[in-house]
Amino acid sequence: MLLAQTHSSLIEKTEKVKEIKLLLNEYRVLGIASLHKVRAQQLQEMRSKLKGIAYLKVYKNTLVKRALKEIKDDFSLENLWEYMQGSNVYIFTNYNPFKLALLLERSKVRVPAKAGDVATEDIIVPAGNTGLPPGPIISQLNAVGIPTRIESGSVWVAKDTVVARKGEAINESLAAALSKLGIKPIELGLTLKAVYDGGVVLSENDLKINIEEYEKSICGAHLEALNLAINAAYPMPETIAFLINKAIIEAKNLALNAGAFISEALSELLLRAHLEASALEAKIKEKCPDWQ
Secondary structure (H helix, E strand, O other): OHHHHHHHHHHHHHHHHHHHHHHHHHOOEEEEEEOOOOOHHHHHHHHHHOOOOEEEEOOOHHHHHHHHHHHOOOHHHHHOHHHOOOOEEEEEEOOOHHHHHHHHHHOOEEEOOOOOOEOOOOEEEOOEEEEEOOOHHHHHHHHOOOOEEEEOOEEEEOOOEEEEOOOOEOOHHHHHHHHHOOOOOEEEOOOEEEEEEOOEEEEHHHHOOOHHHHHHHHHHHHHHHHHHHHHOOOOOOOOHHHHHHHHHHHHHHHHHHHOOOOHHHHHHHHHHHHHHHHHHHHHHHHHOOOOO
């Protein structure tokens, strides 16, 4: 009986490995996302959202590792093994890894905290009106370090208060207080631990892109390239208007300095001559007061 079960288990594992190998051949990118604190409903919703973009499947880490070793002769895989720890869902896709990470990030939801949850960021209770009437809530808030005052028949939080730092566990009292205040501090959803893309392993930090900073960086690079092209007098669609305008200004200045009588510079030459003559007249009068 035991032998039959073992044989059946081996066959099942072999079939799973074959299945994974087919997926690895079909899709260029393999993502690894942690299932820690991810609810079954969320995973199902994510599968629906990513339909047509990616295929999500929960596999044993050892089976995926075995499949990768059998079809990929790649030294970079050694850097992937460290991310294949704990419960994971594997994401097979041909989608850009950075777009995938951004899509998963935007799909996260905030939920009320439960006792034992770990703060994913500093939890700050803002100052202001809670909208709650005076009562037991005052002692509940004070017990977790939230200062209060009563104003206009409502309980107010006296000042912005950090009640938990990132990485700290949330106890039952704090979870209850945050729930009363309507604060949902826990962020749930899939986070890519790593991605294997064509021989390159990208970590979670590699995949994080600050869009605003990225846009600023691109704009800055564009301006620097534009300035370089203008200073080098390199003609291209983006610089031609600047270069023509620059050439006109430089040609006009040259004409003025050379005293060339051309229509574009004539009015300024006459003005300069008038000013110089006036200045000369003033100096002569200064030296010879009787000069007319």
